[in-house]
Amino acid sequence: MSDEHLNLTLRIWRQDGPEDRGAFRNYQLDNVSPHMSFLEMLDVLNEQLIASSEEPVEFDHDCREGICGMCSLMINGQAHGPDRATTTCQLHMRRFNNGDTISIEPWRATAFPVVRDLVVDRSAFDRVIGSGGYVSVNTGNAPDGNAIPIPGTTQEVAMDAAACIGCGACVAACKNASAMLFVSAKVSQMAVLPQGRTERTERVLGMVAQMDKEGFGSCTNTSECEAACPAEISVEHIARLNREYARAALTAR
Numbered sequence: 001m002s003d004e005h006l007n008l009t010l011r012i013w014r015q016d017g018p019e020d021r022g023a024f025r026n027y028q029l030d031n032v033s034p035h036m037s038f039l040e041m042l043d044v045l046n047e048q049l050i051a052s053s054e055e056p057v058e059f060d061h062d063c064r065e066g067i068c069g070m071c072s073l074m075i076n077g078q079a080h081g082p083d084r085a086t087t088t089c090q091l092h093m094r095r096f097n098n099g100d101t102i103s104i105e106p107w108r109a110t111a112f113p114v115v116r117d118l119v120v121d122r123s124a125f126d127r128v129i130g131s132g133g134y135v136s137v138n139t140g141n142a143p144d145g146n147a148i149p150i151p152g153t154t155q156e157v158a159m160d161a162a163a164c165i166g167c168g169a170c171v172a173a174c175k176n177a178s179a180m181l182f183v184s185a186k187v188s189q190m191a192v193l194p195q196g197r198t199e200r201t202e203r204v205l206g207m208v209a210q211m212d213k214e215g216f217g218s219c220t221n222t223s224e225c226e227a228a229c230p231a232e233i234s235v236e237h238i239a240r241l242n243r244e245y246a247r248a249a250l251t252a253r
Contacts, residue, residue: 006032006098010045012057013105018113024103034094038081039064039071041093042104059118064089066230069167073118074105079169079228087167087230107168109177110215124214125166125182132206133186137198154192161188163231173228176217181225183211184241185233191244201248208245 007030015022029045036044039061046056062070071088075081081091096102104118112120164185171177187204190196196203219238226235 003034004098005030006034006093006096006100008032008041008096008099009101011101011103012118014057014117015106015114017116022114024105032093034092036093037064037089038073038075038091038093039089057118058116060120061089066090067165069165069230072107072120072122072167072169072172074103074107074172076103079107079173080167080230084227085230085232087165090230107172109168109171111177111179112168112171120168122166122168124216125168125179127214128179128183128207128210129186131210132199132203133190135190135195135199148194150193158189158192161185161192161233161237164189164229164233165231167230169228169230170225170233171216173224174217174219175222175224176220178219178225179211179214179216180219180238180241181229181233181235183207184237187241187244188237191240200244201251204241204244204248205252208241 008028010027010029011024012027013022014025027045027049029041029048032041032044039059042057042059049056060070060072062068064071066087066089069087071080073080073088075088075091080086080088082095083091106112106114106118106120107122109120111124112122115121162185164182166182168182170181171179187207190203191200221235221238223235226233
């Protein structure tokens with residue numbers, strides 16, 4: 001890997017607020033270390049803008065460890081950038097070349113309105129979770145770890161689904177802005193476990209209804225969501241969601 005520093009042109013979406021039309025603006029950023037993370041590079045740009053008495057670029061971030069899902073950016077048309085199973089904060093500048101132009105924009109979805117610049121409102125996900133993505137029945141005191149025997153394969157399915165960090169890359173990558181991968185992961189992680197089965201009917205009906213209400217698009221099985229997901233959530237969970245929904249709809253009748 002070369003230690004040569006990079007001179008870059010950053011084509012960044014700037015938008016003052018939800019009602020503003022917004023537009024791309026170009027910024028020149030020189031002497032970028034290839035060892036920087038993508039967000040560190042944006043920090044350097046903002047320091048440069050502040051020093052020039054310009055408004056810094058607003059973007060979401062929190063843990064910077066690939067856990068929280070806040071660092072959601074579309075980079076050169078790819079959710080979280082060119083690396084597979086990688087969040088934006090884990091992307092490093094060595095993936096780019098000297099002289100590159102990098103386009104950076106927010107998630108594009110009706111259900112994720114732009115708040116400012118690269119920040120979008122993802123509270124639609126919170127409302128979907130609030131419509132059933134939990135276990136509310138009184139289970140008493142915490143049981144011993146081995147009190148409820150669960151096959152290892154079942155546990156792995158639940159844990160794989162629970163790995164979803166709710167970043168919204170699946171929505172941003174989908175041509176229909178569908179949230180099916182996110183919702184299916186949140187349904188799956190409980191549907192396969194005994195603790196979640198008591199409310200399985202109400203859960204899937206409520207979450208799917210809220211997903212539709214928020215304005216997310218439909219799934220047409222192109223699997224771009226799985227390709228863009230930093231947690232590599234499988235579209236197999238969408239198949240399980242469809243089965244859960246069909247069972248719940250019949251039961252509710």
